[in-house]
Amino acid sequence: xxxxxxxPMPSRRALPTEAAAPxxxxxxxxxxxxxxxxxxDVSLQIQAGxxxxxxxxxxxxxxxxxxxxxxxxxxxxxxxxxxxxxxCDTVFRVPPERREIGLMxxxxxxxxxxxVADNVAFGLKGSKDQKRARVEELLxxxxxxxxxxxxxxxxSGGEQQRVALARALAPKPRIMLMDxxxxxxxxRLRDGIRDETLTLLKEExxxxxxxxxxxxxxxRMADEIAxxxxxxxxxxxxxxxxxxxxxxxxxxxxxxxxx
Ligand code: ADP
Ligand code: MG
Numbered sequence: 182x183x184x185x186x187x188x189p190m191p192s193r194r195a196l197p198t199e200a201a202a203p204x205x206x207x208x209x210x211x212x213x214x215x216x217x218x219x220x221x222d223v224s225l226q227i228q229a230g231x232x233x234x235x236x237x238x239x240x241x242x243x244x245x246x247x248x249x250x251x252x253x254x255x256x257x258x259x260x261x262x263x264x265x266x267x268x269c270d271t272v273f274r275v276p277p278e279r280r281e282i283g284l285m286x287x288x289x290x291x292x293x294x295x296x297v298a299d300n301v302a303f304g305l306k307g308s309k310d311q312k313r314a315r316v317e318e319l320l321x322x323x324x325x326x327x328x329x330x331x332x333x334x335x336x337s338g339g340e341q342q343r344v345a346l347a348r349a350l351a352p353k354p355r356i357m358l359m360d361x362x363x364x365x366x367x368x369r370l371r372d373g374i375r376d377e378t379l380t381l382l383k384e385e386x387x388x389x390x391x392x393x394x395x396x397x398x399x400x401r402m403a404d405e406i407a408x409x410x411x412x413x414x415x416x417x418x419x420x421x422x423x424x425x426x427x428x429x430x431x432x433x434x435x436x437x438x439x440x
Contacts, residue, residue, distance in 0.1 A: 203388070204229040210249055212257055233407060356389075
């Protein structure tokens, strides 16, 4: 007996999954070192304009995850998508410099022989005037316009970090990857720079993955926290939910450790 079910209506509309493609998606990423999975089946989605904090103790696999997204480390399995397009799996790989990713690390050295302006302009394309305009815009946003022609060694640590942020954001990256970017700074400066950074990140509309081992930083900056332990994401959600409803005793301990 044949069923007489009607043909589905043809549709030209985008499939829901296409319309809702996150800016960054990683699926089932794995990385082994010496036979041990240091990143073990990690999946995440981040929308444009959203800050996700990958939070967990030292050695749990945060930086390795971030380095795979940046393209400087290859995964052993899993895929990475940007705006729904595959940029990396185990056979296909868009090189790091073509991934439209901004990077910021703790010891993110500026080029000492270049002025602040030239540091910020470093990755920029376009005419001299266009580059200058973008540099001025960003230095203004990080309140360092007056240092545009100075050299990095004239700036404090906090100021240099803000230049590094301006440099990372200058080419309008689709994704910002930040690995413990504030841990080299004085406690006294940190909260202010965190808040300023967050404001700027929101304006620039990148998907942000911020790696940190400090719960306080994640609580302050994240739209979403992904709690990582031994290579796996053990809990994920809004900061308030992750903090008030920890998944297990170890998560309680991690959040209550003051370090
Ligand atoms: P986190 O950033 O959370 O502190 P990492 O991603 O740097 O953690 O490291 C996770 C684990 O992988 C650690 O045990 C680390 O020693 C190990 N590891 C990282 N990179 C390498 C490498 N290139 N070779 C061998 N082991 C590594
Ligand atoms: Mg690390």
